[in-house]
């Protein structure tokens with residue numbers, strides 16, 4: 322476990338692995354992808370048909386890649402860079418750059434339960450390695466610093482008793498309030514009826530509840546002090562108090578699917594995944610010549626620029642205007658950027674979506690997030706303190722401004738990187754007005770209070786790189802997090818790919834990506850919703866899956882997300 326506060330169910334080799342199979346839509350995307358029959362076929366008369374794919378992040382690139390394999394011609398529009406929130410940057414002009422070191426400004430750690438994501442990681446030949454989360458087995462050491470008191474630990478047993486009390490409270494609370502072991506077993510066994518039985522009751526009972534309210538309602542969390550510590554060191558990767566106002570259903574999805582556990586990073590950076598898919602020439606491809614790639618299908622091997630307008634034209638077609646002034650009309654389009662883009666940056670016809678979908682788009686709630694990385698000369702944190710024999714510095718969780726500090730080693734005596742601070746929500750907004758250097762100064766001061774004997778600054782060999790996702794022109798926050806009462810909105814967005822159920826004049830544009838997923842903030846959801854949209858486009862163009870490999874839309878009625886009454 323990487324958890325400071327481990328989950329109730331412990332792993333044994335005898336259990337099937339946990340995957341992001343449900344709980345809302347228990348469909349085996351990993352099996353669908355692995356099946357030799359492929360994802361489906363479209364009639365030959367449609368081969369070469371252009372489909373607009375708006376957004377060249379992971380979701381857009383996965384959708385475009387699969388549509389190309391079916392013989393369609395994806396036209397990808399990207400306002401920023403291929404990769405989107407899989408953004409890997411270098412440290413220009415430093416020895417760290419020469420050593421190939423990079424910093425992950427968006428996603429940086431992926432749970433093994435992300436099996437559809439893993440399909441594409443393997444496909445493009447990327448390697449992963451354990452990510453140094455708090456108390457993870459491969460993490461050399463962890464320091465938890467709260468209210469000015471620091472504790473050095475290799476395992477949770479090294480922390481004071483109160484941390485184990487908090488851990489037990491969380492486990493008990495999940496068991497009492499959310500049938501944790503039962504759901505964990507059902508998800509491992511892919512027992513769809515059982516998953517649906519447990520989840521439908523919880524959705525009904527808990528949609529109105531915040532994460533914090535759920536803790537307060539539990540006998541196990543009567544102590545304010547325990548709730549406070551839990552908020553600061555949390556479970557999985559660390560403090561979750563910035564999530565306290567969110568719907569508890571969001572948190573349950575994370576813990577059931579072990580999204581926050583056993584993380585691995587992508588060697589060389591996660592942005593390589595969509596970039597490699599863009600360049601990849603699939604072995605199996607219909608209509609196009611062997612050797613065709615997405616890059617090859619685009620002028621100058623580049624996506625088209627930002628979309629500025631989306632509207633409907635005769636025959637229910639979707640007309641796309643881009644920043645170069647180019648206007649093209651499509652039978653089908655997939656929109657994968659953040660939903661709020663449709664409210665401001667892209668001029669849209671009201672008729673693109675039914676009014677209830679517009680409400681869901683408007684009500685979307687995002688988490689803010691900031692990160693700052695510095696390159697350093699070597700992993701000096703592994704030097705031993707002469708007095709204590711401990712590492713001089715450790716992966717650090719704190720209630721100070723930095724919140725989470727990650728030490729990213731690339732081998733002894735080689736340049737390395739430190740993520741001095743990774744924050745969410747209010748903790749992220751605290752950094753917003755500060756420049757990169759101002760942020761770094763505050764971070765070094767905070768860390769100096771925890772490690773008075775360590776001179777971090779003398780090891781820094783280049784300028785800091787930083788991001789606040791809420792301040793990026795083509796991203797309006799880091800990732801979505803539903804608030805209480807948002808279940809119905811999320812359901813509308815996720816199920817939008819089942820367009821036979823929409824009025825005819827509202828079809829043809831498909832929503833996909835992180836906002837549409839049940840597990841926003843996890844790249845797996847971007848992949849899963851891309852595959853839903855691919856199924857939707859294929860179906861609209863008269864195509865079908867092979868009977869031996871039914872797609873998400875083929876089995877929709879058996880596993881559809883539970884519906885809550887509107888009145």
Ligand SMILES: Cc1cc2nc3c(=O)[nH]c(=O)nc-3n(C[C@H](O)[C@H](O)[C@H](O)COP(=O)(O)OP(=O)(O)OC[C@H]3O[C@@H](n4cnc5c(N)ncnc54)[C@H](O)[C@@H]3O)c2cc1C
Nearest residue numbers: 376378379380400405406428430627628658834835843844
């Ligand atoms: C700080 C942070 C930490 C994260 N941590 C993790 C993690 O540890 N593990 C994990 O699994 N996931 C993590 N995620 C989530 C993961 O990054 C996302 O789920 C995934 O990258 C989303 O892909 P997407 O294609 O849905 O969206 P995006 O990556 O946002 O892609 C959408 C694309 O649309 C483009 N665009 C916007 N407007 C327009 C327009 N008008 N025209 C054309 N293009 C446009 C954008 O430039 C962008 O490239 C994290 C995300 C962030 C921000």
